[in-house]
Amino acid sequence: MASRRDFLALSAVAAAAGMAAPRLMAAEKGSDSDQGRRDEALPNNPPLTMDRFPPEHKYGVGGTQMGNMYRVTSDEEARAMLAAAWEGGARYFDTSPWYGLGLSERRLGHFLFDRDPSQYLLSTKVGRLLTPDASVESVGMWKGHLRTDYRYDYSADGVRRSIEDSLQRMGVSKIDLVYIHDLAPSNEDMGEKWKDYFEIARKGAIPELERLRDEGIIGGWGMGVNDIEPSLAAMEAGDPDVILQATQYTLLNHRDALDRLFPACRRHNVPLVIGAPLGSGFLAGSTHWMYDTSIPEGLEQKRDRISAIAEAHGTDLRTAALQFTAAPDVVGATIPGARTAEHARENDASMTADIPADFWTALKSEGLIEEDAPVPVQR
Numbered sequence: 001m002a003s004r005r006d007f008l009a010l011s012a013v014a015a016a017a018g019m020a021a022p023r024l025m026a027a028e029k030g031s032d033s034d035q036g037r038r039d040e041a042l043p044n045n046p047p048l049t050m051d052r053f054p055p056e057h058k059y060g061v062g063g064t065q066m067g068n069m070y071r072v073t074s075d076e077e078a079r080a081m082l083a084a085a086w087e088g089g090a091r092y093f094d095t096s097p098w099y100g101l102g103l104s105e106r107r108l109g110h111f112l113f114d115r116d117p118s119q120y121l122l123s124t125k126v127g128r129l130l131t132p133d134a135s136v137e138s139v140g141m142w143k144g145h146l147r148t149d150y151r152y153d154y155s156a157d158g159v160r161r162s163i164e165d166s167l168q169r170m171g172v173s174k175i176d177l178v179y180i181h182d183l184a185p186s187n188e189d190m191g192e193k194w195k196d197y198f199e200i201a202r203k204g205a206i207p208e209l210e211r212l213r214d215e216g217i218i219g220g221w222g223m224g225v226n227d228i229e230p231s232l233a234a235m236e237a238g239d240p241d242v243i244l245q246a247t248q249y250t251l252l253n254h255r256d257a258l259d260r261l262f263p264a265c266r267r268h269n270v271p272l273v274i275g276a277p278l279g280s281g282f283l284a285g286s287t288h289w290m291y292d293t294s295i296p297e298g299l300e301q302k303r304d305r306i307s308a309i310a311e312a313h314g315t316d317l318r319t320a321a322l323q324f325t326a327a328p329d330v331v332g333a334t335i336p337g338a339r340t341a342e343h344a345r346e347n348d349a350s351m352t353a354d355i356p357a358d359f360w361t362a363l364k365s366e367g368l369i370e371e372d373a374p375v376p377v378q379r
């Protein structure tokens with residue numbers, strides 16, 4: 001039976017022909033419309049296969065830093081970062097109730113409030129419900145006076161309530177994508193119990209999100225997780241539109257995703273959004289690798305070697321890291337987190353820079369990336 005996405009893909013092919021002409025005309029007139037501007041170093045996504053996913057450009061913005069990850073970020077910093085990202089052409093924004101216990105959603109909603117919803121793509125997440133609690137200060141990696149507590153809820157009612165809460169918190173009328181968040185073995189609150197939580201989601205969250213999609217309240221749903229197993233399980237249990245796979249596909253770790261995740265995505269026709277494409281900062285020079293300061297043996301040397309080869313080829317580590325994650329055909333978007341306006345501008349520049357093909361050949365010949373890893377095609 002043709003899935004909803006197959007149907008939309010067919011419709012999109014027909015629609016694309018009609019859409020191309022006005023867009024070309026706008027370009028000829030030098031229109032600086034709300035479409036976002038971009039030199040096309042990386043291939044764009046093929047015509048839309050879902051209502052609005054994948055985005056036209058493969059570059060989006062993560063929402064963890066706006067939620068005070070690792071340190072307090074000011075309202076001004078967050079707003080300047082978003083403004084710079086928008087100015088650079090980014091039109092996909094990801095957040096979650098979990099990021100700063102509502103703070104990231106509030107800041108993003110405030111920024112998007114004056115903007116035409118048809119011009120951007122917004123994703124948030126479900127799985128944790130928030131409640132006010134004046135006694136709560138920092139929670140784990142989220143810093144500052146949060147004054148909010150949380151509890152897990154992957155039931156149908158919980159998911160619906162979470163989406164209603166997010167709509168109100170952000171002040172938007174529609175959410176494009178909703179990810180089932182952190183339902184995964186590496187979530188320290190779960191470990192192997194993730195399977196019990198998944199069973200709740202299989203009966204509750206998943207069918208409810210498919211209902212909400214059919215009702216048009218959300219555009220689509222997927223998993224937003226740091227492990228591959230739940231992503232595979234969701235593609236078997238339901239009909240996700242997209243998977244946000246974090247921490248599993250970067251320049252420094254990609255074997256498992258190539259072997260297990262990509263084939264499943266192709267089989268089920270599910271595109272990926274790549275979360276933590278900079279390894280939570282390590283590939284942009286920070287001391288965190290995947291939200292931890294204990295760095296696996298040999299990883300620093302590998303990073304530094306790649307960085308040296310990048311410099312020798314006139315590029316840089318961050319640019320290579322970002323473009324690497326956007327290169328595969330199964331990837332709809334890569335969403336680096338940015339703390340400052342400067343980060344947003346630099347990441348945008350990285351996405352549009354040229355990287356010589358010899359650079360990728362050099363990495364493969366030294367065994368620094370997998371031989372079969374897709375790499376960006378030079379212009």
Ligand SMILES: NC(=O)c1ccc[n+]([C@@H]2O[C@H](COP(=O)([O-])OP(=O)(O)OC[C@H]3O[C@@H](n4cnc5c(N)ncnc54)[C@H](OP(=O)(O)O)[C@@H]3O)[C@@H](O)[C@H]2O)c1
Nearest residue numbers: 062063064224246275276277278279280281284336337343
């Ligand atoms: N389970 C899930 O659904 C899940 C999990 C993880 C991530 N995600 C999504 O993926 C997004 C990206 O992940 P992430 O932000 O955690 O990690 P990331 O994109 O791998 O790394 C972001 C960090 O890199 C550093 N950075 C970024 N741009 C930089 C630049 N131009 N120059 C120097 N440093 C730069 C910043 O570190 P400093 O802050 O130290 O400056 C920033 O915090 C998240 O925001 C979230 O939306 C989802």
